[in-house]
Amino acid sequence: MMKLLTSLLVGLTILSAPVYAQSGPLRLEIDEGIIEPMPFAVPSFVPDGPSAAQYAQDISRVIVSDLTGTGLFREISSDAFISRVSSFDAPVQFADWKAINAQALVTGAVNVSGKRLTVRFRVWDVFSGQELGNGLQFAGTTDGWRRMAHKVADQVYTRITGEGAYFDSRVAFVSESGPKDQRRKRLAIMDYDGANVQYLTDSAAIVLAPRFSPTGDRLLYTSYETGQPRIYLLDVGRVKRQELPTQEGTMSFSPRFSPDGRSIVYSLTQGGNTDLWKMDLASGQSVRLTNTPAIETAPSYSPDGSRIVFESDRSGTPQLYIMPATGGEATRISFGQGRYGTPVWSPRGDLIAFTKQNKGRFHIGVMRTDGSEERLLTASFLDEGPTWSPNGRVIMFTRETQGASGRSTLYSVDISGRNLRPVRTPDGGSDPSWGPLQN
Amino acid sequence: MKLLSKVAAIGALTLIAACSNNDPSALGGGAGGGGALVPGSPSDPRSPAYFQQTVGDRVLFAVDQSTLSPQAQTILQGQADWLLANPDFVANIEGHADEQGTREYNLALGARRANAAREYLISRGVAGNRLTTVSYGKERPIEICSTEECYSKNRRAVTVLTGSTLG
Structure with missing residues (x-):
């Protein structure tokens, strides 16, 4: 079966034919050119009773939405279907799916028993007539039906592309409403696709830049509720929070967790000067990591915790630097034209996403950790604040439109630069932080 | 009162x-x-x-700068004179930035601006313990168009009288 699982070749390094193979095993390749999305079909999952009917339909739609949302797959409408799948265990009529050019087929069944929901599914390589991986089942409560749909879609995605999963994940962000000069901001959390938005604060104080812990159980964020920007630690499950210790007469902001979740790195401003500090969360003790008259902010750890990438204007303009996680000498990595900020290390460790400002435009870009191979993925009046999907394949960020009616919206883009799309939220959104894949 | x-x-x-x-x-x-x-x-x-x-409660700054122009120094001199003549008041100096720039950088830049104003007032004799600072970065623009006309008014340090030392 593994021979069918061709890796989704990451476009940065591999150049190959930009289309999926018409014959041979099911495969999906990406390069920097045009991709032909793979046509697939998801006949509505088979409900095993009236109480499962709506769930079966909804779960099927979420699976389709996840897959088409990657830009790598194209749904074949059920209007074109020749076969009807009325039983999960009946043999698949491959000829009927070949005839409508479905490359991949996902079949499934949904069982509801009281509050308990079970989803079974299979993924098929239509042209070889073989099952891709083994049939699986997920069980949970009916309330969690969306998560089960995401888990099925993650399986389909990883089996066909070889990439890590990311649909069953959440995003913390700042929900924004009101005009620019009276913007109301609330901390919020949602599924990666914008569903299930839950608000964690009211809009009484400005809140900024939530950051997920590596396991997704906690959030760091900055709030003005004391009058000064200070860092808060929130237990996501219990919506319980604490103010982290700080020094009188200082501002603290731009926090991020270390990969082990035990400490944070953040900016502390004293006497107008902003440096980087590290705080051990258990003891509340902070140590200074940088000591310059320049602005040092937006720190982010490498996945192994050994290094920190950050932004500093020590050269005269904001640029990106990497230093050991214990502080010490920093190496500049950005040398292109313009100003660089908010670097974020990818979960794979090989790339750094950043905000770039040049000639009055803003971009989200990626570069290798030595600063080479810079590529700009977006351009607009104001794009900023990238965050990585758990598999390092997609970047979410804030886009703000200009003028008096300017509004913030979350967007996502593939690291190839393709598939730029807004993430639908009830109000405006900014400062996304993409959490880990859920268990 | x-x-x-x-x-x-x-x-x-x-x-x-x-x-x-x-x-x-x-x-x-x-x-x-x-x-x-x-x-x-x-x-x-x-x-x-x-x-x-x-x-005049505010001074304006050039793009990405926190140095005080001669005009800003004149206004701050007036603020210092007023604060010295009215010793019962304390002030919080708010630093702000325009929307060009990332959220984090602008927070730090606003802090520089607020501090530049504070240092100037101290240099003119105002006691440091009467002057606190805060930065709002680009979070609290007063003008909302996206041109230099608005940006120039948003790049500011505002001295806000927060009350009296006597309560």
Whole structure:
């Protein structure tokens, strides 16, 4: 079966034919050119009773939405279907799916028993007539039906592309409403696709830049509720929070967790000067990591915790630097034209996403950790604040439109630069932080 | 308001502010104008409204800069004189940035601006313990267009009288 699982070749390094193979095993390749999305079909999952009917339909739609949302797959409408799948265990009529050019087929069944929901599914390589991986089942409560749909879609995605999963994940962000000069901001959390938005604060104080812990159980964020920007630690499950210790007469902001979740790195401003500090969360003790008259902010750890990438204007303009996680000498990595900020290390460790400002435009870009191979993925009046999907394949960020009616919206883009799309939220959104894949 | 003692009417009439900047975050305001000396009104030289409108509560900065222009220094000198003449007041200096720049960088830049204003006031004799600072980065623009006309007004440090040392 593994021979069918061709890796989704990451476009940065591999150049190959930009289309999926018409014959041979099911495969999906990406390069920097045009991709032909793979046509697939998801006949509505088979409900095993009236109480499962709506769930079966909804779960099927979420699976389709996840897959088409990657830009790598194209749904074949059920209007074109020749076969009807009325039983999960009946043999698949491959000829009927070949005839409508479905490359991949996902079949499934949904069982509801009281509050308990079970989803079974299979993924098929239509042209070889073989099952891709083994049939699986997920069980949970009916309330969690969306998560089960995401888990099925993650399986389909990883089996066909070889990439890590990311649909069953959440995003913390700042929900924004009101005009620019009276913007109301609330901390919020949602599924990666914008569903299930839950608000964690009211809009009484400005809140900024939530950051997920590596396991997704906690959030760091900055709030003005004391009058000064200070860092808060929130237990996501219990919506319980604490103010982290700080020094009188200082501002603290731009926090991020270390990969082990035990400490944070953040900016502390004293006497107008902003440096980087590290705080051990258990003891509340902070140590200074940088000591310059320049602005040092937006720190982010490498996945192994050994290094920190950050932004500093020590050269005269904001640029990106990497230093050991214990502080010490920093190496500049950005040398292109313009100003660089908010670097974020990818979960794979090989790339750094950043905000770039040049000639009055803003971009989200990626570069290798030595600063080479810079590529700009977006351009607009104001794009900023990238965050990585758990598999390092997609970047979410804030886009703000200009003028008096300017509004913030979350967007996502593939690291190839393709598939730029807004993430639908009830109000405006900014400062996304993409959490880990859920268990 | 008990602190705002009556002042001589002489001079007040000539000092009525031409500027009418209504910053709701600042104290004072009140019914200005007319020329009648109303304690606490902009015509009262010891009022926060007078500080805000006549002395000038804000200084502006060039793009990505926190150095004080000669004009800014003149305004801050006036602020220092006022604060020295009205020792019961304390102030919080708010640093702001325009929307060009990332959220984090602008927070730090606003802090630089607020601190530059604070240092200047201290250099003119105002006690440091009367002056706190905060940065709002680009979170609190007063002008919302996306041109230099608005940006130049948003790159500011605003000295907000937060009350009295006597409570």
